[in-house]
Amino acid sequence: MKKVLLTIIIILLLAVPVSAMEFTAPPVPEAGADFLPDEPETFAQGLWMIVREAVDYLQPSLAEAAGVCMCLIAAIMLLSLAQSLPGASERITNLIGTLTVAVLMLQPASALISLGVQTVTELSEYGKLLLPVMTAAVAAQGGAVTSAALYTGTVLFDALLSSAISQIIVPMVYVFLALSIANSAVGEGMLGKLRDFIKWLMTWSLKIILYIFTGYISITGVVSGTADAAAIKAAKLTISGMVPVVGSILSDASETILVSAGVMKSAVGVYGLLAVLAVWIGPFVRIGVQYILLKVTGAVCGVFGAKQPVSLILDFTKAMGMLLAMTSAVCLLLLISTVCLMKGVG
């Protein structure tokens, strides 16, 4: 019964001549098109579609990551054998082990870093298309102050985060890996503190940007929401002071537009949220699988000894963790801002 009533309301809304006001979500970028092949009817359906495609994507990602991890385990096993040979220098074997791990891991790590950077760029570019549509829909619904503040804040923080990732965090990941390799090669933990500082710097850069953004969004939502609510109340007062028939026509027209803008805003928002998730999920699965398998590899290799090369494997795991954090941070930023814009006025 509810569905029938909802359909009737939507048909009635569409029958009103509001063709001048159309808000459509930008299509899913190519990177996410595989995860959201059809236009979903509901958020839950779309989410299920993305999860199902992501599970299918898990298999090739696992095979790719497992190959690297098997090579690492084999190398560490051989190294521990070499270390147990009489007359073997621990320093030399550690150096060889470090170089082996570095050679085996650099190519996949570099590919995953490139994937992370590409994902951040794609998410950011999609956000630049989605946010103006959502902002205009909220403004059409009477939330001019809220939408302007949310738009400015989100685009600014998105630019900040993207710049921080491409100009600071990604080079820092390389610096972190370089320091880890150097530390493992030199031994004695000479560069350990510097490496830990770099990791701390990367983690906190992301955290601080997200904390400030969340704070900004929370405060903006309350302050500008009140201003918009007051403006809508003032407009209603103006209408109520008019000639009854004109006031009634104006009131009906405004109400229709508010409702239809709300319906369109929700539709754009839901599609936008799913599109953002579709772009993010593939790289997240690929990097995440590599992260988990490297953790397992580190634990398995720890049994064989070869402390420094194993520690280097764990450092590569940390770098993968950083990649997961940076792609997820951009995704989270877009999800939060889209949800806030969907909430709209008051």
Added chain:
Amino acid sequence: MGAIREYLISVVSVAAMCGILNSFMKGKGTVTAVIKFLSGVCLALAIASPLVNIKLSGLLSYTDILNIEAENVVTDGENKAQQAISAIIKSETEAYILDKAASLGIELEVESVLSKSQPQIPEKIILTGSVSPYAKAQLSAWIRDKLGISEEEQQWNG
């Protein structure tokens, strides 16, 4: 990415060289200490070199551009809503008059003109069709009373 690869290779090479050098140093002599110190300096230089090139200028002036962009987007949304509201008001007003005209047995065409100021309300009515003076007076008075549009703002054609 080519530059990053180059950087990484240079750091790894320096680290490897330092590692090999240090591996030949046994004991705690002055030479070992100097080699260790020089290794550290070389590595620090190799690692810190790209950090010098980080540029964050221009990010602050970006906020001004963003504010203008936000204003444009909001105005676009408001304009779209206003256009849609105007279209509804116009058609509803015309339908309302046509409904009354039909009840009076009048056949005519109606066009409403909305005010420029906000909120846009009907300020002028153009009525086209052959109407008897009695019916015209009746409809005219009804428009004045119900819609608040004076006889001067009612344009009768035909």
